[in-house]
Amino acid sequence: MVDTSIEAWTLLSLAYRDIDDGDYQNALFLAERLYAIDKKREHYMFLYAKCLYHNLDYMACYSVLRSFKFVPCLNLFAETCIKLSNSSQYDEEEKHRLLNEGVDALLLALSSKDLPQKVHWGDELTSASIRHHLPSKASLCNLLADLYIKLDNIKAAAKYLWMCLESNPYKITAYNKLCDIAPDSIDFNTTKLPKQVFNCFEEPLVDLERNRDHYLSSAVPNLNASDIQFSSKIEEELGSVEWNKYSMPHVQYSDNISAEQLRILVNLRPKLIDDDIYEITRNDSQSELERIKNSAIQSINQEIKREKEINARLTRDGLYSIKADDSIIYPSSLIQLSQSIDNDNKDEKTDNDNVEIDLENVKKSGPPRLATSSRVQPEDDYLPKKEKETYSNIIDQDSMQNYFFPQSNNRVSVSTEARKYIVQGMNKVMQLLCIMAHGYMYKSFYYCNLAVLELHQLDDCQYDSPRVLCMLGKAYYDTTDYKTARLYFKRAFLIAPWFCNEASTYSTCLWYLDLSTELNILAYKLRHNPCHQYEAYIATGNWSKMNEYNSAMQYFKKAIESDPSRSYAYMLAGYENIDRGNCLNAKSYFAKCMVANKRCYRGWFGMASCFKDLHLYQQAKTLLWEAFRLHPRHPVVLSTLAEVLYKLQEYDKAEIVVRKSIKIKTNNTEEDEVLLEKIMERSRDMLGNEDSSFIC
Template sequence: MAPTTTSSSPSSQLRQLVYYHLDNNLLKNALFLAQRLVAYEPRNAEAAFLLAHCQFQCGYTKASWDTSRLFAVKGSHLGCAYIFAQACLELGRYIDGVQALDKSRPLWQTRNTLNQHSESRRQHLPDAAAVLCLKGKLWKGHKNMDFAVDCWVNSLKLNPFMWDAYTLLVESGAKVNVPAIYRLNPEMVNMLHAQYAANEKVQERPIQSASIPPPPLNQQSMPDPFMSTQKTNGHPNALFEKLNNSKINISTANNIHDDEIVPTPSTVVDEDNMMQNGNGNARYEAPPAPLRKTKSTLDAQQDPTRLKSASTRLKSRLKQPGDESHHEPPPPGPPSKRTISGAVAPSQLSEPVRRTTRSQTSRPPSATSTNKMSSMANSLGLRQERDIKRAKAPAVKPRTATAATVGRAVSGNRMKTAPSAEPSDLESRENRAPSVPSLPAMLEQPPPQQESRVEKDIEALRTLLDLFHRLASAHYSLSHFDCQSAIQVYNSLPSTHRETPYVLSQIARAYNEMSQHAEAEKYFIRVRQAAPSRLEDMEIYSTVLYQLKSEIELAYLAHELVEVERNSPQTWIAIGNSFSLQREHEQALKCFRRATQLDPSFAYGFTLQGHEYIENEEFTKALEAYRCAIAADNRHYNAWYGLGKVYTKLGKYSVAESHYRTAATINPSNAVLTCAIGTVVERTKPLDQALKFYDKACRLAPKNALSRFKKARCLMGLGRPEEALSELEVLKEIAPDEANVWFLSGRLCKMLGRKGEAVRAFTVALNLDPKAAQYIKDAMESLDDEEDIPDADGDEDMD
């Protein structure tokens, strides 16, 4: 929303136009107008900030950096420093951005605009929480995670809803006390109270000014055609009197008594003014609020001769020829209200009076009509008038008055009848009026108490904090690879949040980390159904399809992502996985390199490059790719695992074990990493130590086939064939089509002397893998040769 300051120069108008186009996402227009603003004010920091902001939003990062640099390095403008730091983050000039934010610290360190944004209000300058979040990103880019963590922690202390700061803090590996962040603290409550107090002060003005609505714009430029254009006693017409708060004349006051006889269509009254000012009720929607008599009318009652002269002058004017088209007298101005004692009441209600064609036959009020008017006012408006005085003029002292006194103080907007009307007509008219409260009654009703509204907002804030607490707890568990806990928390969310693409994608990632790829695929399918154009986490979905050997689904996913966004790293990862599944490793490498060109911080793309280099046995290039991934994200455990795998291929088992253990430190719940440690330990240390790692891997992932197979082989080498055979029985249910499982089972049955079971197992293995027929036939022929049975050390055929 544009600033509400009064525009008094072209530059101020341009500022409002720039904010208008920014709020409506018309970036090119905003950029053009910001350039014009800088031409008017080339040395103004605010103009430079607007131009840099528009340039940054349009994607001109270097231009925004150059525009904001002059004021940013001096620390003289917070907006310039913030845009400059954002541009530095994009350009890799991290220290320059940090220095600019430090220079402007006095401008933002005490600034907090939480709960100060709405549909009709905006804060175009950042507060301390936003600046600290950006500063943490700059420190992270500079590889100083300690300072980055401190910035994110302080940002969350000021604004717990700074989700970006929280996710970066958790992904850095820091230990976070989630309940301490997402709890209702006294600062939030005080902020809500202060905000409502400020709103009450702001809203008081519109409520008071509503009682005196400004005239329409067309009335200011030209008179109302239904109003009289005559001048009375040298004064302008009634419209001019109304606009200038002048007093009405005596002839206008005389018409007040007779204008309510029969409402006519010629009466032009604004509906809002009727509601607010207590005008005559043309549709009889509510009992009319009584008007107070004007000063002129009061004086006329005290001096009948003066009133008579005024009536005579009025009749003489009405009888003039040529005035038929202007038979209505001018409208009255705002009357001066008086209390019972005769003092002027401090009321702000302007009460214009409605006129009808009956004014042509108006007569000077007699004493009888005056008494009737007094009694009528006493019966109709006494209680209501006192209510008005309580609501609008609390400083007036109460006073006991007789009926005659009240008749002097209350007059005007009453449903009057002709002098010959009977009281029964008045009573029937009162009975026909609907029971809709008039303006004074509505003003008397107190607005909702501020405390109750604050309590409702506090309850809403508590609900929101509870939601963020659960989301943050699940994200924390997933970032620390406690996948089962993360899934439980996500499933406990309300269905409105649980079925969103973000939550479904997080659950799918958790199942993928647990190597339950089939379950992960189910959730990713739901993600694609809910958000077909979503790109986040689609690289994980393509890997899941790769693990499931789903060539058609993977190729279709890559094709869809190309249509959504061709120049995204997730798209090229999916294309590369599709080529890799088809054994086209060179094409896959090109795709993975393209992904890292689009996003140099995309660590997963470097890791997949390393995997492809291993397939091509280019171990040097693989090591380089894995190190690039670690440079982009030092907690990317897949890259550490890749380094260990390369060193295992090279026969450097101690170095490989070190890298495997680093990866397992990051992700201690991953069964593959634990099994990899057992593999290198099996080569360098006793088998019983390796068996511990295999056993732990089986506990972490009971359905992991590789861990259970290696455990069975280790038990076989330790001379425990019964236990090994029981492990293989479980493995046959997990991977019934794996030839190695049946072959190893045949060997174990041969060790136990179960020749029939051994022959059956070797036969199944031969049918599953005909390429290994020679090895299987040799094992079957040696069933009667006891010397070929491995000894207790299990050194024969362990590979």
């Protein structure tokens, strides 16, 4: 039996419980934390892959399991090969290869010495009693909240998410959802912050007993009952039966930016404003705010409809000339580049490596973190080693095993010392989730510095994981620090190319930085992932736009078709129409973006940009105030709002906003400084006119 820490066993048990309840997202989150502890432990790997499989991310499951010979992993790998072979993204040759890989995996599993050679019916016939239970209250509340979010009833969703966390604080995805919907429903000053939700248990107050009411199956075997009966006349009636012929009983690309170099690079930046860092307030009630938003979106849609009708009457016979072409043809350069991607041993010198880093002075210090005091360590052993705590000499090991492996009578006997260390392991998991929740909350409210500092508390294994790296990349992206964000995204994609949660943002970041080769590679990799075609279309669209192809809009439309519920592709399609000078279509896409996610500042800002370009500054101002409310620290939103206020001659407000924008930006403040000077000049002119008027 392989030794497993209490905290690892806690994560293992909680994840399996979530799988049984159907809460696959929370199970995946917990399994990721378990996988980060030890990426080579077969049982951890299997649970992580199983959660990916249940989340329908078959390509990720396939990528994770490829190198493992553990019998459960081989079985799940074969199932994944079948699922992938059903995808229309693959040609017949690729499907044949996948099916052959599945066959090889199962043949290897059947030849394994670990596979029992006989059936142990004791295991087969007791599986119902071991795993049978009702869904937990927390899982039911979490699922109910998802339904209310889909119904746009944010207050009801928040109510049940809090109820979920009150019942089970290990449901961290419920807290993440609260952060996502917070701008329209939650005042975090009057509700609970992560440290109040994910607090440690007090050992004497923890109930470690099992529920004996429904742990066993509700139906107990009875020797005197029989549910299956057979007719004794079957042979006599066989001749009357009419019979007929139908009756029958990846590849990773090489990279020279390491995790330890990213740790040195960050160096506590960018320096954001701290005037209201700890005052996260949301005073608007959900019902009134949603009513206002719905009214605004409805008015915009009506205006778009009227404009389309007017334009239709101006065209010949009132008809638009639309060329339908749903076929996607990938640019030849995107395909040709693949020939050089698979060579992992070849050093690349491309435009991807334009970030200046003194590699000679970078000390090996583990995953990317904030700059700390340098520690000289051996070249071949630079990662800090964890000291395993052993309690075999302190507690009764049999007492510990009896707790985690229940006997047939379902009675639990656990010593006082064992109970102490069980609760200690539970609390370590709780502390880990608390740090993750704090990081997600600060990222959701666009406090980049606080998110970086909070996640800095994680150990190297947890920090150097794709979810954490993508959270940090997204935090920097939302401050327009694209260079730093790109390195975090790049590191995450390097160590886990199957983790595509922020691949769309990553591709847009590369578009801003004009890194064509790296974006080409990303698009190529995503194109061969049938489980993330939404991200693949967006990445290819951004690459086409960068290289001045005319197919970017086509890819954005394909992304929308693959998942109409997500707002990001609508936003990109809107900006693409702005670049083409088609303001009407741009407004239509931004309106759909706002409907898909009313709490996405990009949709409101995009719509405001359309009105600003049309010199309709009053309408633009209303929309920009909402974008500013949703993201009060985005320098582009602030500078645009200041410009609109300047056009409306609201110089006092414009001055405050533009100064805030300058304070946030770390570079490229020339335009804001010019705007500030113009505002100050107009203010002085107005003040002079008022004084002259007074004298007269």
